[in-house]
Amino acid sequence: MRVRNTPDRYGLVTKLLHWLTALLIIGLIALGWWMVDLSYFDRYYQSSLSAHRALGMLVFALGVLTLAWRGVSPSPHAVASLKPWERLLGHAMHHLLFFMVLAIPLSGYLISTSAGQAIDVFGWFEIPAVIKVGSELRDIAIEVHFYLAYATAALVCMHAGAALKHQLIDRDGTLARMIWK
Ligand code: HEM
Numbered sequence: 001m002r003v004r005n006t007p008d009r010y011g012l013v014t015k016l017l018h019w020l021t022a023l024l025i026i027g028l029i030a031l032g033w034w035m036v037d038l039s040y041f042d043r044y045y046q047s048s049l050s051a052h053r054a055l056g057m058l059v060f061a062l063g064v065l066t067l068a069w070r071g072v073s074p075s076p077h078a079v080a081s082l083k084p085w086e087r088l089l090g091h092a093m094h095h096l097l098f099f100m101v102l103a104i105p106l107s108g109y110l111i112s113t114s115a116g117q118a119i120d121v122f123g124w125f126e127i128p129a130v131i132k133v134g135s136e137l138r139d140i141a142i143e144v145h146f147y148l149a150y151a152t153a154a155l156v157c158m159h160a161g162a163a164l165k166h167q168l169i170d171r172d173g174t175l176a177r178m179i180w181k
Pocket residue numbers: 014018021022023025026070075076078079094095097098101156159160161163164174175176177178
């Protein structure tokens with residue numbers, strides 16, 4: 001399997017980055033949804049929140065890496081049989097997903113560092129609080145984080161639904177080229 005993308009195929013690096021990011025985003029939405037109902041005294045309250053923060057920052061790093069890799073190794077052209085509006089919609093969706101991959105962790109970072117505490121990443125290192133936001137901005141960051149995360153759940157369903165429709169009904173190899181082709 002090639003490491004770099006070619007004009008009609010995704011390479012190994014893009015595939016690994018894509019599926020790792022997808023797994024983490026889906027897992028973090030589920031974890032976030034579950035953990036906000038825990039009480040402060042629940043035995044999983046601290047551990048789930050710190051895992052959520054650390055994995056969320058990892059998603060941010062993967063997003064930056066993916067964008068940098070796209071600069072080094074451009075994405076393949078759209079599948080040739082797509083209509084112009086499908087091509088446009090697909091590109092718009094990919095850009096929106098990239099935006100979410102960066103914006104959700106940033107809003108989460110603002111919530112967690114609002115009082116000036118750093119983010120501990122699995123005890124390996126700390127990401128310092130560079131901007132201290134007041135409680136008003138913290139509340140806005142919580143709302144932004146909430147809406148962006150659940151909007152992303154809907155976008156991912158559309159994105160995955162489109163990939164499955166193209167693969168299984170149109171049989172144009174869309175999903176195959178992100179997995180094995
Ligand atoms: C949270 C999850 C996800 C995110 C953030 C995401 C993001 C992206 C992005 C940004 C691209 C464009 C890649 C590029 O051209 O460089 C892409 C492509 C793709 N994604 Fe996802 N994705 C997610 C989940 C999924 C899932 C669950 C599926 C399938 C079941 C899927 C299937 C695909 C396929 C097939 C492509 C290639 C489309 C093409 O160019 O032919 N993705 N995804």
